[in-house]
Amino acid sequence: MRALVFAAAVGSFVCGPAWGQECNTIESDAERLRCFDKQFPRASTAAVAGPESAASSPMDGTPPPEVGKPWTLPRFLQNFRLANETAPSGALRAEPAAFSYAKLNGTEYSTSQAALIWEPSESWFPQDTYLARNGWGPVASYSINRNSLPAKKSDVRQGAVGLYGVLFRIAADKEPGEITRKTLFGVLTKIDAAYRRNRVDDTKSMVYTIDNIAESRWLFDGIPYGDKFAWYLTPRFGLQAEDRQHVKSGNPKGETHSLFGQLKADLYPGMISDRMKVSLLIQRYVDLSAATGIDERHDTFSKAGVEFLLYPPRAAAAALQPSIALERSYGADLLNGLPRQGLTQLTFKLKVN
Amino acid sequence: MPPSYSSDTKPKSLRILDEISLAEVRQYYGKTPGYDAKSQLFRDLGIPPDYFALAVDDINADLATYAGSKSVTAKGVRNCATIGDFISLYSKAAGATIPPGEPK
Numbered sequence: 211m212r213a214l215v216f217a218a219a220v221g222s223f224v225c226g227p228a229w230g231q232e233c234n235t236i237e238s239d240a241e242r243l244r245c246f247d248k249q250f251p252r253a254s255t256a257a258v259a260g261p262e263s264a265a266s267s268p269m270d271g272t273p274p275p276e277v278g279k280p281w282t283l284p285r286f287l288q289n290f291r292l293a294n295e296t297a298p299s300g301a302l303r304a305e306p307a308a309f310s311y312a313k314l315n316g317t318e319y320s321t322s323q324a325a326l327i328w329e330p331s332e333s334w335f336p337q338d339t340y341l342a343r344n345g346w347g348p349v350a351s352y353s354i355n356r357n358s359l360p361a362k363k364s365d366v367r368q369g370a371v372g373l374y375g376v377l378f379r380i381a382a383d384k385e386p387g388e389i390t391r392k393t394l395f396g397v398l399t400k401i402d403a404a405y406r407r408n409r410v411d412d413t414k415s416m417v418y419t420i421d422n423i424a425e426s427r428w429l430f431d432g433i434p435y436g437d438k439f440a441w442y443l444t445p446r447f448g449l450q451a452e453d454r455q456h457v458k459s460g461n462p463k464g465e466t467h468s469l470f471g472q473l474k475a476d477l478y479p480g481m482i483s484d485r486m487k488v489s490l491l492i493q494r495y496v497d498l499s500a501a502t503g504i505d506e507r508h509d510t511f512s513k514a515g516v517e518f519l520l521y522p523p524r525a526a527a528a529a530l531q532p533s534i535a536l537e538r539s540y541g542a543d544l545l546n547g548l549p550r551q552g553l554t555q556l557t558f559k560l561k562v563n
Numbered sequence: 564m565p566p567s568y569s570s571d572t573k574p575k576s577l578r579i580l581d582e583i584s585l586a587e588v589r590q591y592y593g594k595t596p597g598y599d600a601k602s603q604l605f606r607d608l609g610i611p612p613d614y615f616a617l618a619v620d621d622i623n624a625d626l627a628t629y630a631g632s633k634s635v636t637a638k639g640v641r642n643c644a645t646i647g648d649f650i651s652l653y654s655k656a657a658g659a660t661i662p663p664g665e666p667k
Contacts, residue, residue: 331639345619347636375637390582396617425613433609
């Protein structure tokens with residue numbers, strides 16, 4: 211590779227301009243200048259000002275020069291992101307992927323809660339259809355939820371494909387001259403099929419989920435991280451069917467059909483501190499039916515946490531945005547296939563802007 | 564003819580944010596103190612991502628007025644973290660060319 215780069219550099223040198231030797235011999239000022247311009251081209255004014263100013267500058271009537279676009283990631287790759295898929299989305303954006311590592315009594319432990327998610331921002335459906343109008347688009351993800359602590363050992367891998375969009379929306383009439391209507395109530399839905407592998411229990415299953423988030427103007431109030439109290443409630447509900455296709459010998463195979471509900475509250479006590487967020491979550495998961503030999507499950511999963519920003523919250527442009535969080539979770543997160551556990555975590559988060 | 568970024572899609576996307584948020588986005592955009600492309604939709608304007616995503620049908624109805632435009636997805640709208648993210652999403656879907664250095 212180094213040899214290749216070197217060869218390219220030599221090539222550029224050999225094929226470069228003749229360093230003005232021939233231009234110096236030209237008598238006419240205009241011709242000499244044209245010769246120099248040809249050998250040492252100046253940066254186009256249009257390129258500096260951008261394509262719009264180039265297009266809007268008629269100059270002498272000649273078409274504007276071609277302007278090279280700055281290099282950006284291909285659109286397909288721009289739609290990828292890394293997140294913690296088990297974290298409830300709630301009012302805020304998905305939580306960032308979390309990785310931790312610890313060494314205790316000479317033994318190494320690590321946890322990973324991460325998902326590579328692909329979500330195109332432009333719809334694939336014809337523009338005049340219900341699916342395109344309501345923002346339906348494909349989603350795909352591959353997630354890892356792993357904890358190597360012996361007492362809390364879990365390792366669930368899941369690949370999923372599905373569709374996400376607005377199921378329905380009730381909105382007020384449009385005000386004259388406005389583009390958008392005021393939303394009174396609406397439901398965002400994700401329908402997906404996943405292949406789930408639990409590497410600790412050695413089970414493999416297909417999981418089908420209809421996941422809904424309800425949203426309304428009456429479910430939030432205030433500006434977060436301000437000097438007043440702000441709150442956001444996110445109700446989530448849905449159905450899940452799991453078909454256990456591979457189990458340890460002696461364990462039953464078959465389907466379970468389940469109902470789940472979840473309520474998440476994000477509270478911003480601005481009157482105490484404009485850097486604090488308190489999160490509360492409660493989730494109930496109930497099997498409606500189960501194949502013969504499979505015990506019906508019902509479990510409540512709860513989570514509570516406090517996060518404190520270590521940077522001024524209005525410094526949106528801050529390159530590094532550190533925070534510290536204390537979080538306690540308890541119960542089995544059956545929605546994500548995670549076993550019953552009680553876990554208290556003190557984490558330092560660093561967001562790179 | 565594709566829409567112009569500076570006279571069509573950027574002002575229109577700021578108008579949409581102005582309507583959805585409780586803040587005066589258009590009045591204070593580009594001013595100090597005020598808002599710019601890095602201002603966060605949730606933290607600075609108080610627009611929760613899920614609430615914003617529900618407006619996708621109105622946004623798509625508006626985009627459909629541009630010939631050759633595309634519809635945006637609810638996820639695309641939901642994943643916009645800043646004013647600049649939404650200006651870019653709207654402008655790309657409308658078919659406008661975003662000048663280098665924009666949105667700012």
